[in-house]
Amino acid sequence: MKIGVITNLLGNLPFEEALQYFVSKGIEMVEIGCGGYPGTQHADPDVLFNDEAKLEEFKALIEKYNVEISALSCHANPVHPDKAVAKEFDDAMRKAVLLAEKLGVHQINTFSGCPGDSENAKYPNWVTCPWPNEFGEMLEWQWNEVLIPYWKEFVAFAKAHGVDKIALEMHPGFCVYNPETLLKLRAAVGPEIGANFDPSHLIWQGIEPVAAIRALEGAIFHFHAKDTKVDKYNTAVNGVLDTKPYGDEIHRSWVFRSVGYGNDETYWKDIISNLRMVGYDYAISIEHEDSLMSQNEGFSKAIDMLKRAVIREEPCTMWWV
Numbered sequence: 001m002k003i004g005v006i007t008n009l010l011g012n013l014p015f016e017e018a019l020q021y022f023v024s025k026g027i028e029m030v031e032i033g034c035g036g037y038p039g040t041q042h043a044d045p046d047v048l049f050n051d052e053a054k055l056e057e058f059k060a061l062i063e064k065y066n067v068e069i070s071a072l073s074c075h076a077n078p079v080h081p082d083k084a085v086a087k088e089f090d091d092a093m094r095k096a097v098l099l100a101e102k103l104g105v106h107q108i109n110t111f112s113g114c115p116g117d118s119e120n121a122k123y124p125n126w127v128t129c130p131w132p133n134e135f136g137e138m139l140e141w142q143w144n145e146v147l148i149p150y151w152k153e154f155v156a157f158a159k160a161h162g163v164d165k166i167a168l169e170m171h172p173g174f175c176v177y178n179p180e181t182l183l184k185l186r187a188a189v190g191p192e193i194g195a196n197f198d199p200s201h202l203i204w205q206g207i208e209p210v211a212a213i214r215a216l217e218g219a220i221f222h223f224h225a226k227d228t229k230v231d232k233y234n235t236a237v238n239g240v241l242d243t244k245p246y247g248d249e250i251h252r253s254w255v256f257r258s259v260g261y262g263n264d265e266t267y268w269k270d271i272i273s274n275l276r277m278v279g280y281d282y283a284i285s286i287e288h289e290d291s292l293m294s295q296n297e298g299f300s301k302a303i304d305m306l307k308r309a310v311i312r313e314e315p316c317t318m319w320w321v
Helices: 015-024 052-064 083-103 133-160 179-189 199-203 209-215 232-238 265-277 295-309
Strands: 002-006 029-033 068-073 107-110 165-168 193-197 220-225 227-230 254-257 283-286
Touching: 002 068, 002 295, 015 052, 029 283, 068 083, 068 220, 068 283, 083 107, 083 133, 107 220, 133 165, 133 179, 165 220, 179 193, 179 209, 193 209, 199 209, 199 227, 209 265, 265 295, 283 295
Parallel strands: 002 029, 002 283, 029 068, 068 107, 107 165, 165 193, 193 220, 220 283
Antiparallel strands: 227 254
């Protein structure tokens, strides 16, 4: 395993300055946003496709700082019911695939997306309840008429360009939000669909990350190191569903935290150990979204703890048996 980071944490800095900082902290892998919600601050396909010198400069920086690209990230909603929005996201994701091909990267990270309730919808409609019956009917339509056909076609496009791992972040608000829905789409589309496993979005749903890791054995392509603190007092009153702004920390049922501030070090060491047990040996990519800490402090505390938790060496023989 190698400690990485999604570089849009420092999207306010030029790519080289961001790399200098990350490497000084011990980062070995970088996950680079190239469209969709993560933006294009460090990798703009429209620039890199059309300026060979810029592309070579980009590659040279990766080599100069001796980091590996774990994935290109283009988190998006390519099945948005607004056709113009869907096309914008789909175009960005296809550019991510083509850029990955140019860079020799075989993986992109994104979301599954979420359609509306019909062909005439304006906004996505995330279904979380089977009753009244129209919700169940809507769910069938979303999956069978929109989601599965879209991903079958997109995976075929990606494979044709050398990208054979599409890592979907299980995120509430999208059709794939837990292990069951991730495995459902993978079964329908193929083994190119896997998880960008982010515990923070599972914890507040009441999902135990270790149990989810075991359920997803063989289907975890990437890992986000981000924590969540569930506020037991606010949750005791209002439950975990919460639409209050993220900045209203004291009133929310849960908030994103830097690694170790939502759950303790033993909890994270158990996650890392179980990743090893299911055969995952790739990026532990820090995604810092802790609104109580600065960019530097939240990232620094996360990497300090992960350095103690990440397992690097191959296990030796059981000499005591």
